[in-house]
Amino acid sequence: MTHRTTPRLLLSAGALLTAAVALAGCASAPAGSGGSTSAGASSDFLPCIVSDEGGFDDQSFNQLGLQGVTDAAEALGTKHIDVQSSSETDYAPNISNLVDQGCTAIVTMGYALAAATQEAADANPDVDFIMVDDNTVSGDNIKSVMWDTSQAGFLVGYAAADYTTSGKVGTYGGAQIPPVTLYMDGFARGVEYHNQVKGTNVQVVGWNPDSQEGLFTGNFSDINAAKVLSQGILDQGVDVIVPVGGPIYQGAAQAIRESSKPIALVGVDTDMYLSDPEYDDLWFTSIARDMPKSISEVIQKAASGEFSNEEYVGVLSNGGVLMSPFHDFESKVAPTLQGELDDIQAQIIDGTITIETPSAP
CATH class of the missing domain: 3.40.50.2300 (Response regulator)
Incomplete structure (x- = not known):
């Protein structure tokens, strides 16, 4: 098979998604149980992520978000915590659980989590929230990450x-x-x-x-x-x-x-x-x-104290x-x-x- 390499249209495959592992089913993990730690990791900075209802094994949206978080954690030499949502009733409890576990930056995956994200951000001004696919939320500690x-x-x-x-x-x-x-x-x-x-x-x-x-x-x-x-x-x-x-x-x-x-x-x-x-x-x-790269970069900036609530929009011109x-x-x-x-x-x-x-x- 032949692959095009026209630079304006393509990014490297690795920038999009590492080889995905096909998992059967879409079972939801108990809140807070999805954490993993990089070997030798040691940091007070703790990035976390809440999925939408599709789960992290969807080989698409949620999985790409999780990759962004794990890429950032690996680069920072720290652990991360991921928690799946099986329905909309899980959103607020899952976010609250991550706050209670000391997460310093929380990625919330998808438009449906906007209300729960806004509520949690208002109640926890010292936690950075990265809202994926929604820009209706607002606050000094909320950054919307969007793609046109x-x-x-x-x-x-x-x-x-x-x-x-x-x-x-x-x-x-x-x-x-x-x-x-x-x-x-x-x-x-x-x-x-x-x-x-x-x-x-x-x-x-x-x-x-x-x-x-x-x-x-x-x-x-x-x-x-x-x-x-x-x-x-x-x-x-x-x-x-x-x-x-x-x-x-x-x-x-x-x-x-x-x-x-x-x-x-x-x-x-x-x-x-x-x-x-x-x-x-x-x-x-x-x-x-390019969700993983965008999310990873936002998390790493938050870890270095450069978090901003300025909206990120991915377009053709910036890849x-x-x-x-x-x-x-x-x-x-x-x-x-x-x-x-x-x-x-x-x-x-x-x-x-x-x-x-x-x-x-």
Whole structure:
């Protein structure tokens, strides 16, 4: 297989996600029991993390956040504590538990944890909180870490519209929240742009970026619901599908396998071809973001006393978001496509192309 190395679109695989270990199930650990210590670590600084409901074995969002924390802990020579949430009722107790254990910086993973994060930050001004995927929280001790995934999604939407032979591509989400619909908006707008410049009429099934209406499983953990939803989308003739929501991609992959049709799957959050090679023949590309590096850097700055509440936003220009390689699909896309994507990326960066979305950070 061939890998593209175009510097504007790609980061090294190691910067995205180390080889993921596929774990069965998504059992929730008791609060405070997920800690691990680096050999010889000794520090008063204690970074910690609370997952969203997907769990740290989701091979995507939560796992990438945990990697950022463990990378920072290793660099600092200290231990870390990680705790999983199985439902929204776990968020506040889990955060409180970490505060009680003396955590000095707490990463909270996802939009759904915003209210619990705000409450804990207000009550504990000496603890630094790193809020991932939400910027509605505020305070001197809260830093929002966001990524404008619509930019990378736009590139992937354009590529999907160029690749499809059925004239239909699809997307759906786990929950209808801005960090999810941001991906979907970017993807749909990229398809629209292809239609505009190439005179095509590719349809997007599952999401309307103008009305902000579409299809959602309602959570990030129900793989069967994702499979059923995927089957309904594929039955409409879609040959490229983008499930947005951590592990729910597994439901889409299962539906594709059972269809026995040449349907391409698009990953989110990281280069899923590397994260979950079980489906390496299905991965068209991924709408990725460099979560581990961003989170690790914020934690290390907090450890050195440089914590700030200034929001971080990952975009194409700073490498925070990117489009992954085509991997096994590289020989299947048009030979001119990569050059077109390079040009589009440059125009997004310089502002010539703007992406319409109400969910932009």
